[in-house]
Amino acid sequence: MASADFGHEPLQAWLVSTRCVACMSNVYAVILAGGSGTRFWPASRRLRPKQLLPIAPGSDEALIRSTARRLTALIPTERILVSTNAALLEATRAALPDIPAENFLAEPAPRNTAPCIGWANSVIARRDPKAVMAVLPSDHHIADEPAFVSMLTEAIQSAQAGVVTTIGVEPTRPETGYGYIEVGAPLLGRTFRVQRFVEKPDRAKAQEYLLQGNYLWNSGMFFFRVDILGAAIQSHMPELDTGLRQIEAAFAQGPSAYAQTLERVFPHLPSISIDYGVIEKESELNVVRGGFGWSDLGSWPSVWELSAQDSDGNAVTPTTLLVDSHRNLVQSMQTGGSKRIMALVGIDDLCIIETDDACLILPRERAQDVRAVVELLKEKGRQDLL
Amino acid sequence: MASADFGHEPLQAWLVSTRCVACMSNVYAVILAGGSGTRFWPASRRLRPKQLLPIAPGSDEALIRSTARRLTALIPTERILVSTNAALLEATRAALPDIPAENFLAEPAPRNTAPCIGWANSVIARRDPKAVMAVLPSDHHIADEPAFVSMLTEAIQSAQAGVVTTIGVEPTRPETGYGYIEVGAPLLGRTFRVQRFVEKPDRAKAQEYLLQGNYLWNSGMFFFRVDILGAAIQSHMPELDTGLRQIEAAFAQGPSAYAQTLERVFPHLPSISIDYGVIEKESELNVVRGGFGWSDLGSWPSVWELSAQDSDGNAVTPTTLLVDSHRNLVQSMQTGGSKRIMALVGIDDLCIIETDDACLILPRERAQDVRAVVELLKEKGRQDLL
Numbered sequence: 001m002a003s004a005d006f007g008h009e010p011l012q013a014w015l016v017s018t019r020c021v022a023c024m025s026n027v028y029a030v031i032l033a034g035g036s037g038t039r040f041w042p043a044s045r046r047l048r049p050k051q052l053l054p055i056a057p058g059s060d061e062a063l064i065r066s067t068a069r070r071l072t073a074l075i076p077t078e079r080i081l082v083s084t085n086a087a088l089l090e091a092t093r094a095a096l097p098d099i100p101a102e103n104f105l106a107e108p109a110p111r112n113t114a115p116c117i118g119w120a121n122s123v124i125a126r127r128d129p130k131a132v133m134a135v136l137p138s139d140h141h142i143a144d145e146p147a148f149v150s151m152l153t154e155a156i157q158s159a160q161a162g163v164v165t166t167i168g169v170e171p172t173r174p175e176t177g178y179g180y181i182e183v184g185a186p187l188l189g190r191t192f193r194v195q196r197f198v199e200k201p202d203r204a205k206a207q208e209y210l211l212q213g214n215y216l217w218n219s220g221m222f223f224f225r226v227d228i229l230g231a232a233i234q235s236h237m238p239e240l241d242t243g244l245r246q247i248e249a250a251f252a253q254g255p256s257a258y259a260q261t262l263e264r265v266f267p268h269l270p271s272i273s274i275d276y277g278v279i280e281k282e283s284e285l286n287v288v289r290g291g292f293g294w295s296d297l298g299s300w301p302s303v304w305e306l307s308a309q310d311s312d313g314n315a316v317t318p319t320t321l322l323v324d325s326h327r328n329l330v331q332s333m334q335t336g337g338s339k340r341i342m343a344l345v346g347i348d349d350l351c352i353i354e355t356d357d358a359c360l361i362l363p364r365e366r367a368q369d370v371r372a373v374v375e376l377l378k379e380k381g382r383q384d385l386l
Numbered sequence: 387m388a389s390a391d392f393g394h395e396p397l398q399a400w401l402v403s404t405r406c407v408a409c410m411s412n413v414y415a416v417i418l419a420g421g422s423g424t425r426f427w428p429a430s431r432r433l434r435p436k437q438l439l440p441i442a443p444g445s446d447e448a449l450i451r452s453t454a455r456r457l458t459a460l461i462p463t464e465r466i467l468v469s470t471n472a473a474l475l476e477a478t479r480a481a482l483p484d485i486p487a488e489n490f491l492a493e494p495a496p497r498n499t500a501p502c503i504g505w506a507n508s509v510i511a512r513r514d515p516k517a518v519m520a521v522l523p524s525d526h527h528i529a530d531e532p533a534f535v536s537m538l539t540e541a542i543q544s545a546q547a548g549v550v551t552t553i554g555v556e557p558t559r560p561e562t563g564y565g566y567i568e569v570g571a572p573l574l575g576r577t578f579r580v581q582r583f584v585e586k587p588d589r590a591k592a593q594e595y596l597l598q599g600n601y602l603w604n605s606g607m608f609f610f611r612v613d614i615l616g617a618a619i620q621s622h623m624p625e626l627d628t629g630l631r632q633i634e635a636a637f638a639q640g641p642s643a644y645a646q647t648l649e650r651v652f653p654h655l656p657s658i659s660i661d662y663g664v665i666e667k668e669s670e671l672n673v674v675r676g677g678f679g680w681s682d683l684g685s686w687p688s689v690w691e692l693s694a695q696d697s698d699g700n701a702v703t704p705t706t707l708l709v710d711s712h713r714n715l716v717q718s719m720q721t722g723g724s725k726r727i728m729a730l731v732g733i734d735d736l737c738i739i740e741t742d743d744a745c746l747i748l749p750r751e752r753a754q755d756v757r758a759v760v761e762l763l764k765e766k767g768r769q770d771l772l
Contacts, residue, residue: 042729066421324759343428343759343772345748350733352747361738361747362731372709373729 009220013375025129027156028073028226030120032106033064033084033092033138038374039299040365042358043333046386051139052095053333055305057315062095066366071136073149074156082101082121082138083116114277118240119266120232122248125226132159133229135222135274143293151190151290156288158191159223164232164279165195165286166223168216169294174206177298179218181287194285197275199307216289220296222279229278236281245271253370287328299367300351304329317342328352329364358385387506411515413542414612415457416506419470419478419524420493421452423755424683426746426761429719432772433473437525438481443693443701448481450524457522459535460542465490467509468524469502477730495653500663502620504626505652508634511612518545519615521608521660527692529679537576537676541671544577544672545609550618551672552580552609554602560592565604565674570745580671583661602675606682608665615664622667629655685753686737690715703728712740715750727750744771752755 036049038175044050051064059066064082071080081103084092089106093099099128106121107116117135122133134156142148151167158165168181179200185191197218201209208217224232234241250261270277279285307315307329314322316330324343329351332339342352351367353360362369377385422435430436437450445452450468457466467489470478475492479485491509493502503521510517520542528534544551556565565586570579583604587595593606595601604753610618620627629651636647656663665671681688693701694717702716711730715737720726727739737753739746748755763771 042727206650321761321762323755324752339743341763341768343430343538343743343744343746343748345746345755345759346752347736347747347749350747358727358729359740359745360729360731360738361733362729363733364526366710366732369709369731373707373731376707376709377727382727 001136024074024156026128027075028079028081028124028128028131029075029134029136030069030081030083030105030124031064031067031138032113032116033082034088034110034116035137036088036141041370041374042046042353042355042360042385043331047091049088049139050260050297054092055303055331056141057303063073064092064139065095066142067136067138068096068141070142070148071146071152073145074152075134078103081120081311083107083120085110093364098200107266108263110270111266111271113274114233114237114240114272115243115266115269117229117274118237118244118269119247119262120230121226121233125230126248126251129227131226132156133224133354134159136322137220137296140219140303141293141295141297143295143306144291146222147290147292148294151288153293154191155221155223155286155288156268157226158187158288159228162225162228163284163286164224164228164282165191165288166279166288167219168289170289171206171210171215171217174203174306175217176200176203176206178296178333180209180215181218183214183216183287183289187286190288190290191285192289194287197280204382216287217294220293220318222228223273230254232278234280236278237270237272240270240277292384300329300331300353301364301367302330302352305363320344327364330354401678402411410460410542412514412516413461413520414465414467414510414517415461415522416467416469416491416503416510416518417450417453417457417522417524418499418502419468420474420496421523421734422474422524424757427756427760428739428741428771429717433477435474435525436683438474441689441717443689449501450478451481451528452528453522453524453526454482454485456528456534457520457530457538459531460538461520464489467506469493469506471496486627494649495654497652497655497657499660500619500623500658501629502625503615503650503653503660504623504630504655505633505648506616507619508630511616512634514534517612517615518542519610523582523606523682525607525683527679527681527683527688529681530677533678534680536708537674537678539575540575541607541609541672541674544674545572545611545614548611548614548672549672550608550610550614550668551674552665553605553607554673554675555605556675556677557592557596557603558602558677560589560596561603562589562592563584564682566595566601567604569600569602569673569675570702573672576674576676578673578675580673582680583666602673603680605680608660618664618668622664623656623658626656626663645767685716685756686715686739687750687753689717690750706730710713713750716740 033051040050042324043053052062054060054062068080077098080099083105086106093104124133155165155167180198183197184195186192246265247261250258304315309315313327317332319341320330323345325347327349330342332354334354335356349364351362351364419437429439438448440446440448454466460675463484466485467749472492478489495550510519530758541551541553566584568581570577570581620755633647636644690701695701705727706716707729709731711733713735716728718740720740721742735750737748737750
């Protein structure tokens with residue numbers, strides 16, 4: 001594999017020169033923001049998906065804006081790219097006014113992460129063939145930002161040495177909703193070899209991983225040199241490689257030819273995640289391990305868990321009145337803030353989410369069933385609420 | 387007692403002449419509409435109490451308007467009086483535009499029912515000293531209106547014969563929230579002597595009453611001749627009698643003197659219910675027994691019980707979406723109707739009440755605790771929501 005050229009010796013060289021500012025001048029980030037989902041309905045909609053919502057506890061910033069802001073500690077906005085799609089392009093640009101318009105890459109069709117990261121890789125490689133690229137989800141929450149920036153630095157330096165690197169989060173509970181990374185040999189600092197990636201475990205396995213201490217949550221953040229990823233795509237996904245080369249070749253023929261080729265080729269690229277298609281097939285991978293208050297904010301209960309709670313465990317809007325009620329989440333996404341009084345009497349463990357046009361009430365343990373409401377709205381033809 | 391003049395012989399005389407239309411020409415009704423309460427918050431407010439709300443299942447009519455409408459089958463609007471208070475006068479008149487303005491009696495101070503019914507008795511006696519008066523709560527629900535009108539007729543005829551008469555509802559469940567009437571000797575038709583009044587029973591007693599079959603729910607409706615009630619007040623509540631005579635004496639001195647005397651005397655009249663102060667002290671009372679789908683609509687769960695329910699027991703607004711939810715009440719008192727979608731997932735046995743400025747959520751079994759929210763709003767000085 002390509003990383004053979006950048007084996008242990010150079011890796012150890014950079015590990016000594018940590019915090020080398022010059023090393024950061026070729027670092028790019030790609031924020032993945034093509035996602036849509038139903039788990040945050042009624043706050044989220046087709047054209048206002050989770051990453052565009054200000055649902056992080058204690059913040060009124062859209063999640064994607066927080067993601068970009070955290071990166072700017074190391075990477076200037078000119079080198080932050082955003083991968084999204086045509087439908088979300090306008091709203092995503094509006095959420096990130098500091099990022100140059102040409103840095104937004106709109107996929108012509110959803111093809112999972114391998115094609116869109118591959119495309120971003122070509123775009124960045126064109127700007128700087130030796131660039132290091134960080135790929136980050138747009139919709140996660142990070143409580144300890146300084147700790148995160150420090151891990152980011154280590155992950156970038158590991159990637160600069162030629163090894164695809166990920167960030168692994170030290171688990172704090174036996175979570176069955178995340179994939180895990182088994183930690184291998186220590187390198188330096190918080191950087192380790194990856195032993196293997198593990199699918200979402202059952203409860204017993206998750207408990208075991210937590211006790212063993214050598215399993216980390218897969219944060220979905222990847223770091224690599226663009227030449228390394230290009231070679232890995234060529235090696236593991238030749239079909240994708242061919243498509244990406246066709247698209248890139250059209251760049252020289254001007255914007256119109258480029259757009260047309262993209263429209264023609266992209267929708268037929270193999271639809272697979274970069275994890276399965278490329279990264280997990282690499283023979284050597286590094287992971288930087290740490291804790292930085294990370295959460296993928298998977299559903300409303302995550303928002304409740306991370307929020308400041310009163311002594312009865314409630315996390316509610318200022319206009320909520322509580323009588324003998326416990327462990328509830330009350331969120332309002334109403335225009336101009338919540339003005340209505342929400343009064344709860346003898347209510348426990350509910351999530352109550354208000355928008356201008358909808359109110360959702362469900363027990364925390366039923367949070368995954370929001371999708372049933374969305375299905376019902378589809379059946380009823382209520383496009384206005386989707 | 388005064389009714390001795392109208393003993394069994396005349397009583398039996400009228401019982402033969404049932405449905406005598408001529409007998410109805412001296413019948414007046416007084417609707418008691420001075421009540422305020424918190425059990426229907428957030429729909430009810432200080433200036434919009436329960437009787438002014440359209441909360442009867444399947445109806446968009448304020449409860450008091452339904453009460454008046456039901457009476458007009460027997461009594462023209464000119465002979466329907468409404469007892470209310472100064473604060474509610476305007477809103478109550480607005481709800482009953484067909485009733486002449488002078489038929490609204492505004493108590494200067496809340497003194498329970500004996501003073502206000504006594505005052506109405508004087509006013510009606512002035513118009514017709516032999517009048518029969520029906521006293522009815524303004525905020526009850528009656529499902530079977532023809533059956534009710536038929537019972538009303540019998541009760542009026544019993545009262546015309548000189549015996550204070552009440553309507554007793556055949557119980558359909560072991561209700562602990564109502565007072566009961568033990569039925570005595572049968573007279574004719576559905577009219578019986580009253581054996582005794584019984585306070586709200588415990589569950590075991592209520593169950594016993596239901597099985598025995600000779601206990602009826604006290605509907606709070608009373609019927610009497612004004613001369614009989616006048617004599618009863620004189621006999622059982624001489625202090626009230628003196629006060630009422632003072633007020634009545636001022637009538638001849640013109641509206642201003644009348645109003646001033648009312649303002650001066652009324653607030654000092656003994657504060658007691660007509661039941662305890664007068665009626666239950668009468669040695670002979672009649673009760674007309676029957677079933678007519680009566681409910682005092684005591685709280686939100688009564689609304690749920692009486693509403694049309696889907697196969698899962700839900701009674702909800704048309705804009706409610708239900709997923710695996712059972713036995714819920716969703717009511718909207720929003721201006722212009724409910725437009726927001728209310729989505730429930732995995733929710734059972736809740737009452738959810740929406741207005742423009744508030745939303746209340748509580749389990750059906752906690753309905754009585756609405757008052758705690760109202761207390762909290764008072765503490766917070768939120769007069770706008772009371």
